[in-house]
Amino acid sequence: MSTPTETDAFEVDDSSIERMRFYGRLFLGACIVATLVGIVALIALVFDVVVEAWGWLTWEFLTHPPSYLAEHYDPSNYGDLPTGPGGIYPAIVGSIYLIAMTAVFTLVLGVGAAIYLEEYARDTKLTSFIEANIANLAGVPSIVYGLLGLALFVRAMGAGSSLLAGALTLTLLILPIVIVQTQEALRAVPDSMRQASYGTGATKWQTIRNVVLPEAIPGIMTGIILSLSRAIGETAPIIMVGAATSMFAPPNLTDPTGSFAAMPMQIFEWAKAPEDDFQHIAAAGIIVLLTVLLLMNAVAIYIRNKYDR
Amino acid sequence: MTANGPQTVTTSESDGATSDDAMTDDAPLGSPRVDDAVIESRDLDVYYGDDQALHGINMDIPERKVTALIGPSGCGKSTFLRSINRMNDLIDIARVEGDLYFHGKNVYDEDVDPVALRRKIGMVFQKPNPFPKSIFDNVAYGLRVQGKDDGDVEEKVRTALERAALLDEVEDQLDSSGLDLSGGQQQRLCIARAIAPDPEVILMDEPASALDPVATSKIEDLVEELAEEYTVVIVTHNMQQAARISDKTAVFLTGGHLVEFDDTNKIFENPESDRVEDYITGKFG
Numbered sequence: 311m312s313t314p315t316e317t318d319a320f321e322v323d324d325s326s327i328e329r330m331r332f333y334g335r336l337f338l339g340a341c342i343v344a345t346l347v348g349i350v351a352l353i354a355l356v357f358d359v360v361v362e363a364w365g366w367l368t369w370e371f372l373t374h375p376p377s378y379l380a381e382h383y384d385p386s387n388y389g390d391l392p393t394g395p396g397g398i399y400p401a402i403v404g405s406i407y408l409i410a411m412t413a414v415f416t417l418v419l420g421v422g423a424a425i426y427l428e429e430y431a432r433d434t435k436l437t438s439f440i441e442a443n444i445a446n447l448a449g450v451p452s453i454v455y456g457l458l459g460l461a462l463f464v465r466a467m468g469a470g471s472s473l474l475a476g477a478l479t480l481t482l483l484i485l486p487i488v489i490v491q492t493q494e495a496l497r498a499v500p501d502s503m504r505q506a507s508y509g510t511g512a513t514k515w516q517t518i519r520n521v522v523l524p525e526a527i528p529g530i531m532t533g534i535i536l537s538l539s540r541a542i543g544e545t546a547p548i549i550m551v552g553a554a555t556s557m558f559a560p561p562n563l564t565d566p567t568g569s570f571a572a573m574p575m576q577i578f579e580w581a582k583a584p585e586d587d588f589q590h591i592a593a594a595g596i597i598v599l600l601t602v603l604l605l606m607n608a609v610a611i612y613i614r615n616k617y618d619r
Numbered sequence: 620m621t622a623n624g625p626q627t628v629t630t631s632e633s634d635g636a637t638s639d640d641a642m643t644d645d646a647p648l649g650s651p652r653v654d655d656a657v658i659e660s661r662d663l664d665v666y667y668g669d670d671q672a673l674h675g676i677n678m679d680i681p682e683r684k685v686t687a688l689i690g691p692s693g694c695g696k697s698t699f700l701r702s703i704n705r706m707n708d709l710i711d712i713a714r715v716e717g718d719l720y721f722h723g724k725n726v727y728d729e730d731v732d733p734v735a736l737r738r739k740i741g742m743v744f745q746k747p748n749p750f751p752k753s754i755f756d757n758v759a760y761g762l763r764v765q766g767k768d769d770g771d772v773e774e775k776v777r778t779a780l781e782r783a784a785l786l787d788e789v790e791d792q793l794d795s796s797g798l799d800l801s802g803g804q805q806q807r808l809c810i811a812r813a814i815a816p817d818p819e820v821i822l823m824d825e826p827a828s829a830l831d832p833v834a835t836s837k838i839e840d841l842v843e844e845l846a847e848e849y850t851v852v853i854v855t856h857n858m859q860q861a862a863r864i865s866d867k868t869a870v871f872l873t874g875g876h877l878v879e880f881d882d883t884n885k886i887f888e889n890p891e892s893d894r895v896e897d898y899i900t901g902k903f904g
């Protein structure tokens with residue numbers, strides 16, 4: 311009698327399946343907790359900063375130079391200040407100029423190097439050695455780049471503690487990442503596109519210009535913008551290069567060798583100050599910096615979505 | 620011949636293979652010499668690194684005819700096709716030995732610019748590969764990179780689309796993306812792109828292998844029409860297709876040897892090589 315009963319052919323309640331489902335749920339739970347830890351920490355941080363800065367972040371704060379006295383930043387005192395309120399204005403302008411110059415340098419050097427490595431250089435031991443080391447450079451701590459910038463640009467090149475020296479240092483800092491990301495963007499352009507171009511009698515340069523770069527530009531742009539948004543918050547390198555702490559006028563783009571203030575430096579300065587009120591002022595500065603940073607990231611995401619087909 | 624662009628590819632018949640240097644032992648069966656040859660391959664070897672993909676290929680490709688290259692996959696058909704317009708130059712490890720004459724000029728001579736060569740010998744690939752640009756810009760691409768966009772680009776683009784039997788279908792959407800077309804339309808777009816700058820020879824590497832039967836038969840009709848103005852070399856692994864559309868057929872067999880080359884009728888009705896007969900009748904490959 312071998313007529314199989316229903317449970318022989320197909321076990322309705324297999325406890326091993328149930329056990330596996332339980333592990334699955336456990337794992338899912340662990341993943342959710344891991345995600346929450348990150349999000350909660352971030353929200354708590356931002357919340358704390360906002361509470362600290364509440365009432366201190368005013369239009370006057372954005373549009374006036376800093377002051378040595380904490381009272382000058384207090385909105386309730388704005389009415390009776392002969393020198394005007396204290397603020398972060400020169401540092402905002404300094405940071406924007408710094409990033410603008412860094413953007414130009416990185417675009418030229420980073421994209422140029424990546425195009426050379428990816429499109430022109432043959433696959434030799436030397437090129438893979440160079441590529442491996444560029445990837446390694448991306449992991450070097452930023453203070454090391456600060457020291458390099460101090461020795462190379464500030465001293466040897468004689469640029470002094472200037473906007474130019476700061477921008478060149480930040481360029482060195484993000485160049486490896488930009489090169490690697492640009493190479494990835496170039497690699498993502500299908501070879502069939504290049505062949506189509508060569509097959510119609512295009513030269514290498516025509517192929518790169520008309521086919522490869524247009525395809526790769528969204529990837530390159532997102533890479534550069536995200537790197538720049540890292541650079542704008544970097545403090546260590548610009549401390550080494552010697553960004554000014556209290557500039558009362560914004561730097562001048564026509565004089566790139568003049569001294570400059572930058573937001574991270576200014577915030578650091580305030581945070582070090584002994585009076586309690588400076589903690590509120592520093593928090594207000596942090597919010598300004600975070601806002602600029604988030605705006606840059608938003609632009610990067612917008613570009614990526616716009617070109618994503 | 621058009622007078623545009625740099626022309627390092629000369630048309631002198633003086634040097635080259637049309638003189639009576641006899642074919643070597645590698646000569647395939649059949650009749651590998653033709654009278655009106657535009658392309659002559661002589662003892663052509665191609666290597667990828669240490670692997671030899673083609674062994675002493677000797678064949679002539681006649682003007683304004685369709686020459687089909689058939690054979691099992693991996694036998695070197697694409698490799699041979701790419702060595703005609705030096706697309707193999709783009710593969711780092713590829714190396715070519717021997718001679719390949721285009722109008723009597725060895726295209727592997729030092730003074731030949733591969734870019735100039737490719738302006739005379741256009742190419743259509745196995746997988747349709749239109750640019751992510753508008754239909755118009757796709758077709759105009761060759762004209763622009765070759766500097767032939769001074770005259771009436773619009774007119775040239777329409778003519779090319781017309782010849783590629785695509786104009787009727789895309790007439791009022793020239794500004795929309797080439798990627799929005801169907802596979803068969805994309806391939807005809809690629810053909811239009813290849814013929815717009817008016818090359819002499821068109822190389823096609825299994826142009827219909829990624830297409831459905833209807834689209835395939837459109838491409839086949841098109842190939843026959845193109846042969847009225849262009850020399851067409853087409854790779855296919857579809858023997859019926861080769862029999863239908865080609866005037867000459869070259870049979871490559873495994874290992875990268877050209878076994879037989881002759882009129883298509885002869886190859887399909889009465890081949891000299893038993894291996895070719897076996898292959899054609901489907902006994903292997």
Ligand SMILES: Nc1ncnc2c1ncn2[C@@H]1O[C@H](COP(=O)(O)OP(=O)(O)O)[C@@H](O)[C@H]1O
Binds near residue numbers: 667690691692697712
């Ligand atoms: N880019 C390449 N690099 C290395 N080997 C290749 C390359 N292309 C083709 N080959 C080799 O050369 C031989 C012939 O290939 P191919 O010309 O593509 O054949 P077919 O087109 O007839 O299928 C195959 O053995 C293939 O593996």
Ligand SMILES: [Mg+2]
Binds near residue numbers: 824
């Ligand atoms: Mg092939």
